[in-house]
Amino acid sequence: MVDEMSPVALYIQLADLLAKQIEAGKLKPRQPLPSEATLQQEYGVARGTVRAAVRLLRERGLVVTLPARGTYVAEKP
Numbered sequence: 001m002v003d004e005m006s007p008v009a010l011y012i013q014l015a016d017l018l019a020k021q022i023e024a025g026k027l028k029p030r031q032p033l034p035s036e037a038t039l040q041q042e043y044g045v046a047r048g049t050v051r052a053a054v055r056l057l058r059e060r061g062l063v064v065t066l067p068a069r070g071t072y073v074a075e076k077p
Contacts, residue, residue, distance in 0.1 A: 002043050010045055011052035015060075017043070018053065022062050022073055033063055033071040 002013040021027045034042070039050045054071055057063045065071045 002045060011049045011056060014039070014043055014045060014049060014053035015056040018057060019060065019062055027073045029073050029075045031073050033057075033073065 002010050002017070004010070006013060018027070018033070027033065033039075033054065036047055036050045036054075039045070039053075040047055043050075054063065054065070058065060058071075062074055063071050064074050
């Protein structure tokens with residue numbers, strides 16, 4: 001869960017949680033990331049927080065977003 005009292009921004013906490021799921025194999029390569037609405041409900045955060053977290057994961061190379069198709073876990077290099 002994200003910690004609202006932490007000095008670390010919520011979107012970074014969420015990105016780190018999702019990254020751990022990817023590394024642990026809970027989210028597998030080529031598998032779609034849960035929807036924004038699902039992540040909002042699951043972690044109790046705003047849509048902007050989810051979008052910022054996904055953007056950070058994209059910058060880290062952990063996910064890829066395909067226009068009009070969604071965001072997927074990236075293949076491991």
